[in-house]
Amino acid sequence: MSTSETTITPTTVVDSRGTMCPGPITDLFKAYRHSNIGDVIELLATDPAAKSDTQAWAKRSGNEIVKMIDEKDHVRIQIRILKKGH
Amino acid sequence: MQTLQEKSKIELKRNKLVIVCSKGSLDMAYPPLMLATTAAAMGMEVHLYFTFWGMNMIAKKTIDSLKISPVGNPALPLPNILGMLPGMTGMVTSMMKKKMQKMKMPTIKDMIATAKESGVQFHACSPSMDMMASRKKT
Numbered sequence: 001m002s003t004s005e006t007t008i009t010p011t012t013v014v015d016s017r018g019t020m021c022p023g024p025i026t027d028l029f030k031a032y033r034h035s036n037i038g039d040v041i042e043l044l045a046t047d048p049a050a051k052s053d054t055q056a057w058a059k060r061s062g063n064e065i066v067k068m069i070d071e072k073d074h075v076r077i078q079i080r081i082l083k084k085g086h
Numbered sequence: 087m088q089t090l091q092e093k094s095k096i097e098l099k100r101n102k103l104v105i106v107c108s109k110g111s112l113d114m115a116y117p118p119l120m121l122a123t124t125a126a127a128m129g130m131e132v133h134l135y136f137t138f139w140g141m142n143m144i145a146k147k148t149i150d151s152l153k154i155s156p157v158g159n160p161a162l163p164l165p166n167i168l169g170m171l172p173g174m175t176g177m178v179t180s181m182m183k184k185k186m187q188k189m190k191m192p193t194i195k196d197m198i199a200t201a202k203e204s205g206v207q208f209h210a211c212s213p214s215m216d217m218m219a220s221r222k223k224t
Contacts, residue, residue: 018190019190019192020191021124022123022127023192025124026123026124026127029127029204030203057127057128060128060129061128061129
């Protein structure tokens, strides 16, 4: 782990490494459907668009991005579920 | 039972997307499925409408044998006249499929499964169904 800050332990980890657009978002969405309010989902992705996609998704669905951490070959995005819609 | 009109009044606020799929070639099959799945993940209500050769995308018989045509496709690094040779369609398709496998692209079947899971609604055009002589599938 590259960051030394206090990290939140995610409720679920979604490993979407190696998938391409729209892989990360659909995987995240699947996890989101099974999640509860207050859960933290951690998304691992190698797709370069994952960052902006997740940001847009969080904005639209009313959830919060806790952290985005760049690892060597992938990105770790933690999302806190604040709202459950569809 | 709710009529469609009543339903639309309730769901008026939710953004909607309808995509018409009318082509049955492999390269025409991916974009609508990708758009639909992403839009559904973004909270939109998505409908896919299949008509004409788009039926091939969801028909059991043809779903695994979608092809890419080298004719009339100026983006391929191949003169159109060569594309007319017999066997070219198969060759281009298998080349493309190999590339996709390398990139770990999901197959059309997988894409449809994910789309359904995400709540995308599928509609098939019934005259097309009769025309293409396909039976109802799951």
